Amino acid sequence: MFLIKTILVLVLSFLLTxxxxxxxVALAAFLVGLVFANKPGNNxxxxxxxxGIFWFGYAFYIDIKNEHRFSGMIAQLFSDSLxxxxxxxxxxxxxxxxxxxxxxxxxxxxxxxxDNGIRRKKAFKTGKYxxxxx
Amino acid sequence: xxxxxxxxxxxxxDVTSTMKRNLFGILLSLVLIVLIIFLGRxxxxxxxxxxxxxxMHGFWKNADIKEFNNTSFELDxxxxxxxxxxxxxxxxxxxxxxxxxLLYAQGYAEAQNRLWQMDFITRFAAGRMCExxxxxxxxxxxxxxxxxxxxxxxxxxxxxxxxxxxxxxxESFTAGVNAYIDRLSAKDLPIEFKLMGYKPEQWSPxxxxxxxxxxxxxxxxxxxxxxxxxxxxxxxxxxxDKMYPENPSPEDPIIPVGTKWNFKSVDTLPPFGSGAGGxxxxxxxxALYKNPFQHxxxxxxxxxxxxxxxxxxxxxxxxxxxxxxxxQMSLPxxxxxxxxxxxxxxxxxxxxxxxxxxxxxxxxxxxxxxxNAERDVINTFSVEYNGDKTAYKWRDGFEDFTYDVQVIKIKxxxxxxDSVRMTKVGxxxxxxxxxxxxxxxxxxxxxxxxxxxxDLKAFYGLDHAKNHEDYLNxxxxxxxxxxxxxxxxxxxxxxxxxxxxxxxxxxxxDGSFITPLANADLYRLKQMIPVEQNPYVLNPERGFVSSANxxxxxxxxxxxxxxxxxxxxxxxxxNVLANSANIKARDMMNLQGNNLSLLAKETLPAMLAYLxxxxxxxxxxxxxxxxxxxxxxxxxxxxxxxxxxYQWFEQVANxxxxxxxSKTVSLIRPQPYVLSQLLVNDPQFKLFDRIATDTAETxxxxxxxxxxxxxxxxxxxxxxxxxxxxxxxxxxxxxHLARLDAFSIKGINIGGWHNIVNATSDFWGPxxxxxxxxxxxxxxxxxxxxxxxxxxxxxxxxxxxxxLWASNNYYTLGFYSTKExxxxxxxxxx
Numbered sequence: 010m011f012l013i014k015t016i017l018v019l020v021l022s023f024l025l026t027x028x029x030x031x032x033x034v035a036l037a038a039f040l041v042g043l044v045f046a047n048k049p050g051n052n053x054x055x056x057x058x059x060x061g062i063f064w065f066g067y068a069f070y071i072d073i074k075n076e077h078r079f080s081g082m083i084a085q086l087f088s089d090s091l092x093x094x095x096x097x098x099x100x101x102x103x104x105x106x107x108x109x110x111x112x113x114x115x116x117x118x119x120x121x122x123x124d125n126g127i128r129r130k131k132a133f134k135t136g137k138y139x140x141x142x143x
Numbered sequence: 144x145x146x147x148x149x150x151x152x153x154x155x156x157d158v159t160s161t162m163k164r165n166l167f168g169i170l171l172s173l174v175l176i177v178l179i180i181f182l183g184r185x186x187x188x189x190x191x192x193x194x195x196x197x198x199m200h201g202f203w204k205n206a207d208i209k210e211f212n213n214t215s216f217e218l219d220x221x222x223x224x225x226x227x228x229x230x231x232x233x234x235x236x237x238x239x240x241x242x243x244x245l246l247y248a249q250g251y252a253e254a255q256n257r258l259w260q261m262d263f264i265t266r267f268a269a270g271r272m273c274e275x276x277x278x279x280x281x282x283x284x285x286x287x288x289x290x291x292x293x294x295x296x297x298x299x300x301x302x303x304x305x306x307x308x309x310x311x312x313x314e315s316f317t318a319g320v321n322a323y324i325d326r327l328s329a330k331d332l333p334i335e336f337k338l339m340g341y342k343p344e345q346w347s348p349x350x351x352x353x354x355x356x357x358x359x360x361x362x363x364x365x366x367x368x369x370x371x372x373x374x375x376x377x378x379x380x381x382x383x384d385k386m387y388p389e390n391p392s393p394e395d396p397i398i399p400v401g402t403k404w405n406f407k408s409v410d411t412l413p414p415f416g417s418g419a420g421g422x423x424x425x426x427x428x429x430a431l432y433k434n435p436f437q438h439x440x441x442x443x444x445x446x447x448x449x450x451x452x453x454x455x456x457x458x459x460x461x462x463x464x465x466x467x468x469x470x471q472m473s474l475p476x477x478x479x480x481x482x483x484x485x486x487x488x489x490x491x492x493x494x495x496x497x498x499x500x501x502x503x504x505x506x507x508x509x510x511x512x513x514x515n516a517e518r519d520v521i522n523t524f525s526v527e528y529n530g531d532k533t534a535y536k537w538r539d540g541f542e543d544f545t546y547d548v549q550v551i552k553i554k555x556x557x558x559x560x561d562s563v564r565m566t567k568v569g570x571x572x573x574x575x576x577x578x579x580x581x582x583x584x585x586x587x588x589x590x591x592x593x594x595x596x597x598d599l600k601a602f603y604g605l606d607h608a609k610n611h612e613d614y615l616n617x618x619x620x621x622x623x624x625x626x627x628x629x630x631x632x633x634x635x636x637x638x639x640x641x642x643x644x645x646x647x648x649x650x651x652x653d654g655s656f657i658t659p660l661a662n663a664d665l666y667r668l669k670q671m672i673p674v675e676q677n678p679y680v681l682n683p684e685r686g687f688v689s690s691a692n693x694x695x696x697x698x699x700x701x702x703x704x705x706x707x708x709x710x711x712x713x714x715x716x717x718n719v720l721a722n723s724a725n726i727k728a729r730d731m732m733n734l735q736g737n738n739l740s741l742l743a744k745e746t747l748p749a750m751l752a753y754l755x756x757x758x759x760x761x762x763x764x765x766x767x768x769x770x771x772x773x774x775x776x777x778x779x780x781x782x783x784x785x786x787x788x789y790q791w792f793e794q795v796a797n798x799x800x801x802x803x804x805s806k807t808v809s810l811i812r813p814q815p816y817v818l819s820q821l822l823v824n825d826p827q828f829k830l831f832d833r834i835a836t837d838t839a840e841t842x843x844x845x846x847x848x849x850x851x852x853x854x855x856x857x858x859x860x861x862x863x864x865x866x867x868x869x870x871x872x873x874x875x876x877x878x879h880l881a882r883l884d885a886f887s888i889k890g891i892n893i894g895g896w897h898n899i900v901n902a903t904s905d906f907w908g909p910x911x912x913x914x915x916x917x918x919x920x921x922x923x924x925x926x927x928x929x930x931x932x933x934x935x936x937x938x939x940x941x942x943x944x945x946x947l948w949a950s951n952n953y954y955t956l957g958f959y960s961t962k963e964x965x966x967x968x969x970x971x972x973x
Contacts, residue, residue, distance in 0.1 A: 030329075031197035032179045039172070049164075067198040071207045079206035079937035085885035086338075090188070104196045104203070107182070111193075114175055121168025124161060 010045070011055055017041045018059025018112055034060045034108060035115040042119020052120040053113040060112020065105035072097065185340040188276075195337060200330040202337065206937040211235075211255070213969050218251055218322075220244035221315060227252055228965045230957050233932035233940040236482040238962040243315040245485040246499050250319025250346070253479060257496035257934040258323065259333035260475045262343045263880060265350040265497060268357035269293045273553040275341045281553065285561055286439045288549045289572045292360050295593045296352040302595040304348060309599050313348035316499035320346035333935060335881060354497040355599070359592040361470070362515045362624035365441040365707055368523035369434040369586070370811035372657040376431060377808070382829055385821065386813040387655075390698065391710035392820075395717055397627060397639060397690045398678045400697045406676050408701035410647055430525070432586070432657065434809040435578040443707050443814065444897045444907065445469065447514035448735065450689035450716060451631040451639070453682065457726045459918020462631035465731050466503050466512025467909035469902045472877045474886060474942060476930025478503075478911045482958060482965075483606070490606045491924065491958050493911045496934075500602045503913060505922045505958075508609045509632040510915035514690045516625030516641050518706040519653075520591035522668060524660035526571055528582060535566055535587075536661040542567065568663055569593060587660050589668055591644060596622035601642075611636050611681065618642045619674045627690035633917045639688035640679040641695045644671045648703040655705055672702050687720040689713070691900075710816045711741045711898040728916040728925060735912050736951030737900040743788050744776040746819040750791065753826075753846040763861075764854050779894040780870035787867065789896060790856055794849035795822070802830055815898055822846070869894060875903055877929050877945065879936075886936045891929075893949040901951075914953065925953035 018041045025033035038056035045052060072080050080097035087095045182193025195201040211229040218225050225239035225248035235252040239245035254261065266272060270288035272280035287293070303309040324343050336342060375383045394400060434440075447468040454460045470477055475496075482491040483501065492504015503512045527536035534541040544564040551559040564571040568589040573580050580586070597620055604617025605628075614630050618640055621628075625643025630636070647670045648654055678695040680688060691712035695704055719734050756768060767787045774784035796818055803810035821828045826842035833840050840848075857867055864871060875893050879886035895901030895908070902908055911928045927948045933940035947954070959965035 026197075026199045030183075031194045031200040032183065034197070035175060035179060039175075049168075064196075064198055068196075068203045071198065071203045075206040075208070075937055078939075079202070082885045082936055083202050086883060089884055100196075104198060107193060107196050111175075111179075114171065114178075118168050118171040118175055121164050121171060124164050124168065 011051060014041055014045050014052065014055035014116075015059040015062075017044075018056050018116060019063050022060055022063050022112070032111070034064065035111045038112040038115035039119040042116040042121075043123050044119075046120050046123035049117045049120045049124065053117040056116020057109040057113030059116075061105050061109035063112075064108025065101060068101055068104045072101065188339075190338050190340055202334060204330050205334045205337070205935060208935060208937055210939055211933065212940065215966065215969065218248050220247040221318060226962050228962070228969055230965075230969060232480075232944075232954055234480045234482065234956070235932075236957070236959055236965045237484065238965070239485045242485055242488065243311060245483055245488070246312055246315035247319035247322070249481065249483060249499060250316040250321075251323045252319075252481070253494075253496045254320045254323035254346075256932055257475050257479060258320075258327070258343055259335040260880060260934050261320070261346070261350075261354075261497040263335070264357055265353040266344075268296065268353040268360070270549070270551065273551055273559070275339050275554060277554045278556060281551065281559060282436075283439060284551050285549075285559075285577060286436055287360070288551070288561065289563055289570055289577060290360065290364070290588065291570055291590055291593050292356045293353065294547065294570075295359070295590070296349060296356045298593065298595040299355060299598070300349045300352040302597045303352065303599050306597055306600060308603065309597055310348075312499050312599065312603060313351055316351065317346050317348055334937070338883075339881075351497060351499065351599070354495065356592060358495070359624045361441055362445065363441075363520050363590070363592065365443045365445060365517075366519060366521035366523075367440075367443075367707070367811045368521065368655065368657055369432045370437075370809050371655050372523075373431050373808050373810055374803075375656060377810075378802075378830075385825070385828065386817060386830075388817065389705065391694060391708060391816065393710075393714070394694075394697060395710070395714050396693060396697050397641060397688075397695045397713075398680050398697075398700075399683050399685060401699075402680055402683070402697075404676075404700060409673055409676070410702070430584050431808045432584055433578075433580075433807055434573070436573075437809055437811075442907075443811070444904075445515055445517075446692045446709055446712065446897075446902055448689075448691045448712060448716060448900060448902075448909075449512040449514045449627065449629040449639075450687060450720060451510075451629050451637040452687045452720060452723075452726055452731075453637045454635045454917075456686045456720075456724055457916075457918065459727075459916060461633060461635060461917035461920070462637050463726060463728060463731050463917070464505070464510040464512060464629060464631035464637075464915045465735060465913065466514075466629065467735050467912045468503065468513060468515075469907055470910040471906055472908050472910055472929045473880050474877050474888065474930050474936075475880065475934030476910070476928055478928050478930075479932060480926060480928075480956065482956075484959070484962075488607055489958075489960065491956060492913065493926065493928070498602075499599070500606045502602055503911060504606075505915045505924055506606065506608070507633075507921065507960075509605075509611075509614060509630065510917070510922060510924075511605050511608075511614065511631075512629045512913060513626040514629075515692055516627055516643055516695065516706070517692045517708055518625045518641075518643065518645055518695075518704060519655060520623060520625065520643070520646065522568070522589040522646070522654045522663075523657045524566075524568060524587045524589070524663055525583075525657050526566070526574075526585040526587050526660050528585075532582070535564075535571075536659075537567065537663075538661060544571075566660060567665055568660065568668060586657065589663075591646065592623040594622065594644065594669070596620075596644070598622055610634065611638060614638070615640070627695070629688060629690065631915070631917065633920060633922070636682055637688050638679070638681040639690060641677050641690075642674065643677070644674070645677070645702075645704075646670070647672050648705065653703050653705055676702075678704075685721060687717075689716050689720060691716055707814070709814065709898065712900050712902065715739055715741050715900050728914050728918075728923070731914045732912075732925065732951060732953055734900060735909065735914070736895075738777045738779050738894040740776050740778045740785065740788070740896065740899050742792070742815055742819055742898050743774070743778070743785075746792065746822055747771060747774070747776070747788060749823045749842075750795070750846050753843040754850055755847065758847075759850070759854070761854070763858060764850075767854065767857070777894070778869060778896050778899055780868070780892050782869050782894075783867045785869040785894075785896070786872040787853065787857070789873075791849055791853040792818075794852045794856070795845055798833060798845045798849055799831055801834055873905055875908065875949075876906055877942070878906060888942050888945055891945060891949050909948075912948070912953065922958065924956040924958060926956050927953045 022037035215228040270284040449466040451464040478493040492501040601621035622644040630638040693713040778785035875891040895903035931940040
């Protein structure tokens with residue numbers, strides 16, 4: 010189930026990105042979260058992974074194809090204006106991080122909004138789940 | 144982050160609190176929306192982070208390019224289809240059935256390669272930089288508007304649109320650019336738009352006019368009326384004439400000395416002071432002026448070379464024509480190479496993105512090239528007000544001002560409104576609101592480029608010209624900035640004409656100085672030298688024509704031709720051409736890359752002679768003297784001598800012109816050749832004396848002290864650098880148009896300097912090099928420029944020509960008669 014969610018986030022964000030603005034990755038993860046509504050934590054990881062892989066993978070693919078030429082320039086641009094040393098790899102990491110945060114949180118938010126508690130009730134009955142009350 | 148932890152904690156909190164959890168989901172969604180809005184917004188000069196990093200929308204998308212090299216496509220145009228064939232260099236060869244479609248496709252292809260540059264430069268010209276980069280551009284925007292770049296463009300547009308052909312050209316070209324813009328989605332915008340967070344505007348004929356007036360400003364606004372007025376007042380006529388000589392010597396004008404003028408001067412007006420037409424003797428103003436905007440003017444070392452040699456001097460027995468315009472080099476490049484082909488037209492060469500047609504190039508019959516005329520086309524007048532400053536003194540009475548109200552939009556701020564007083568001659572550019580000038584120092588400016596003109600028609604005519612008559616016919620439409628148009632054709636004619644609409648000047652008070660507005664002679668100001676009387680020569684006896692921004696004519700020419708002239712490159716070029724025979728294209732390329740410093744050749748022996756060598760015993764000094772003594776005066780990239788010489792010469796200039804370093808009065812340094820000749824021929828020249836000392840210095844003391852400072856300079860320099868080689872010292876850089884270092888190329892391995900034929904300095908240089916050889920009966924053309932065809936920094940074609948350009952090499956330009964021929968050639972190189 011986890012793998013399906015991850016792949017769905019990945020594929021849907023790709024499809025939506027073709028037509029919608031940059032935040033479509035969040036929308037895709039959110040929609041997948043709505044459908045698989047019962048495991049927020051699990052959803053966070055699936056969304057983060059799906060969107061993260063998509064953003065990182067696509068950027069990485071472009072970067073290889075372009076022989077790191079342009080990412081080097083953009084890295085220098087950031088280095089110059091922030092007076093630090095930023096490399097192409099840092100840009101890829103930022104890209105991946107943004108994908109992870111947007112995908113993860115969105116997928117989790119979707120899950121929580123439509124969570125009806127069924128899974129946890131089941132788990133509670135079968136003893137797989139223990140109740141902790143502060 | 145703490146939010147994240149608290150919600151993970153929540154998972155185990157309470158099984159039954161589904162509602163709470165749903166509420167939390169809604170809360171999280173809201174937080175997400177805020178986050179997305181936050182990441183989607185630019186902050187100051189930082190682009191919107193989310194959008195900028197999204198691999199399918201932001202900068203990664205710009206790196207995801209399909210290069211144009213060896214591709215072709217068909218484009219639906221106005222009447223039919225055009226075919227655009229990109230060759231192995233990314234040069235578009237455009238084929239169409241009619242001119243409208245051809246120009247439509249040209250607009251499309253220019254936008255495909257250079258859209259941001261086109262948008263940026265025309266915004267710059269219109270005084271609209273504040274809209275995209277904020278308040279820091281306010282002074283610049285106000286300057287461009289006050290001097291009248293947009294006003295001039297408006298009049299130029301009107302004049303062009305009155306002409307049927309020009310209208311067709313502009314409208315077709317505009318439609319092509321807009322077709323590209325309309326098809327461009329936000330994620331495919333050039334990177335600079337994404338960085339600065341704005342979008343391209345629709346193109347228009349007005350924008351073409353803005354581009355032309357941008358060039359006019361660039362190529363005429365080295366004007367120094369303020370500075371020269373001050374110099375005349377401070378130093379007197381005798382010293383002034385030595386600093387800014389009207390007749391540079393040795394004399395080597397564009398039109399060979401002794402050429403006869405077969406016309407009579409049209410200047411039959413009575414001279415100033417006779418009272419006719421109300422004109423009075425131009426009284427000298429008594430004030431000294433400060434120009435607060437000197438940094439926004441063009442520098443005086445602007446330049447270019449062009450020449451043509453006749454068949455009598457070439458190996459092929461037919462002319463060879465060469466052109467290399469020197470401008471501030473930029474990325475994306477100033478120029479783009481194109482071929483335009485339709486029935487009745489087949490032309491190739493370089494054009495400026497945003498301009499239809501070809502500006503420096505060749506067709507099947509002729510070739511032409513341009514250099515700047517450097518004539519003075521700006522007059523500055525001092526304004527005298529009535530009591531409440533609503534009117535200005537004119538003749539014996541007062542005239543009311545009109546007002547040009549400029550609304551400047553500023554990113555993130557309220558509009559700035561600049562109300563500019565307008566007089567009969569032009570705007571009051573410098574006043575209490577701009578430059579904080581005292582009332583009696585306000586200045587109105589007349590700029591020739593503000594007169595309505597259809598300069599486009601000249602280039603249209605040149606593109607189509609079949610022979611020498613067509614060339615002359617085309618040029619009559621060309622008004623400003625004055626250019627030296629060199630010409631060669633397959634029928635063995637060569638010619639050069641200095642063309643522009645130049646003000647008729649024969650008297651003192653000729654426009655070099657500030658004169659009272661009240662006495663301005665409007666009739667005289669607007670009257671121009673008839674174009675057929677402009678400096679011109681066809682097939683001169685010496686077998687070549689050339690120009691390198693020197694004075695156009697000798698003193699037999701019946702009009703004043705004041706300007707800011709060069710007198711070094713011209714002599715090197717003419718010397719080489721006069722002494723050459725059996726010339727091949729490669730020889731002409733070598734001349735374009737010629738690094739001989741005539742300045743050093745003429746000055747260095749004298750400088751070394753003034754130097755008391757026994758005073759310099761340290762290693763560095765001895766090495767410097769030795770290096771300079773054994774130098775052959777060629778400023779080549781790997782030599783150390785040019786670094787020593789030019790630093791030393793600069794120090795001499797600093798010490799000599801110390802009188803010009805005033806903080807309260809604007810002055811301008813004379814040309815290097817002037818200082819050179821003063822050093823050699825006039826060592827007692829008054830200004831060699833330093834104001835800081837009580838003793839009276841001459842050239843000798845100045846040269847000596849300058850050498851000490853040069854040694855100090857290089858002692859410090861060598862602590863930070865491995866060696867003083869010329870290439871590292873001068874650091875030739877091709878800068879990105881928005882001054883982004885990351886998109887600029889630095890430390891280019893090339894020799895040359897200002898006043899050298901290869902005029903490559905730190906930021907300036909041969910922005911386009913072309914050699915056209917008619918030896919085979921058809922034009923064989925070689926071209927290159929310091930950049931690349933594609934303006935996208937991620938493209939392989941962004942700066943790919945630079946190494947070959949720096950090594951003085953060229954590409955052979957494919958010039959095809961038919962679409963099929965071009966297609967075949969493309970397939971062969973694939």
